[in-house]
Amino acid sequence: MDGLRVVPTWRHGREQLCVCLPDGGNLAWYDREAARVSLLNDDRREDVLRALAPFLTGRVAVGPPPVPTRAELARLTLHPDDDLAPNRPGEALLVALERDPGPAHRLRPPRPDARRRALAAEQTTGSALDRLDGAGHHVLHSLPLPGGDRVHHLLIGPGGLFALHVLPARRQRVRVADPLVALGRGAPFPLLRRVRADADRASYALTAQVRPVLVLVEPARVTVAAPPRSVRLLTDRDLPELAREGGTLKPADVEALHALARDRATWTRL
Known part of the structure; x- marks a missing residue:
């Protein structure tokens, strides 16, 4: 998994799990409440899902982050x-x-x-x-x-x-x-x-x-x-x-x- 780390963090008032590279850069984050994994790099999809596997529950949407509102x-x-x-x-x-x-x-x-x-x-x-x-x-x-x-x-x-x-x-x-x-x-x-x-x-x-x-x-x-x-x-x-x-x-x-x-x-x- 190339040393990927799963780190709890807060985004928009919710607790989320960030998948980080060894240098601290973000690859993805998992929002349990929204049941969504947002990927910043689709080439690492399988690596990200393996790192998050112990935390995923039920059906989860996987894809790029939603387009931000104004x-x-x-x-x-x-x-x-x-x-x-x-x-x-x-x-x-x-x-x-x-x-x-x-x-x-x-x-x-x-x-x-x-x-x-x-x-x-x-x-x-x-x-x-x-x-x-x-x-x-x-x-x-x-x-x-x-x-x-x-x-x-x-x-x-x-x-x-x-x-x-x-x-x-x-x-x-x-x-x-x-x-x-x-x-x-x-x-x-x-x-x-x-x-x-x-x-x-x-x-x-x-x-x-x-x-x-x-x-x-x-x-x-x-x-x-x-x-x-x-x-x-x-x-x-x-x-x-x-x-x-x-x-x-x-x-x-x-x-x-x-x-x-x-x-x-x-x-x-x-």
Whole structure:
């Protein structure tokens, strides 16, 4: 097999298997979800299929890569530093914690770090949203806004665009009285104003309607005085509901908006 290697990698938000030459050059990749082997060199077809044989299941299409769409071509022109698609859930918090993990407490247990609670909540939400990716939906995480704010998660799919703001509420009672939100015995704060403002900024950046969503992660109980204006309230268990939305965007629109949203320059222009 001339030393061909099979290497797991990620392309377009999916895990794929790349078949590489000894010098690292790519010969082909296998997309399990699409059941397709895309060949860059048809002369090595048999070598590639032998290398992939332990991984192939069921009927698999084999041939040259599909012709890229306009949205894919736009994405391919992005510099890696400007492509936000690889962002992990809570990317900004992960970077902040790597730079400043907080003081070490040797004599007494450390106080809970609010950043770590927020990170865990964003990771829980991100994992649930990532399970929707690939079924006509795209998800982007931790999109930076000028001034230090972020869109925690952006879901793009047939049902439209949703900007999700995550609030960690593990085992706490949540009280909502638009625009105020209160956790446990804490004082209420006007969180819904920020949730709406972030969605409005995303709408301006993408020139498309972006609907605001507040995600409450693991709350003990939620009390809502009255349905908040324009903001959808969900718990982390309710997130699959967003995948059942439909009839707003065509597949080509979803791809085009995803290509636009993953470009860092889209958000720095705000």
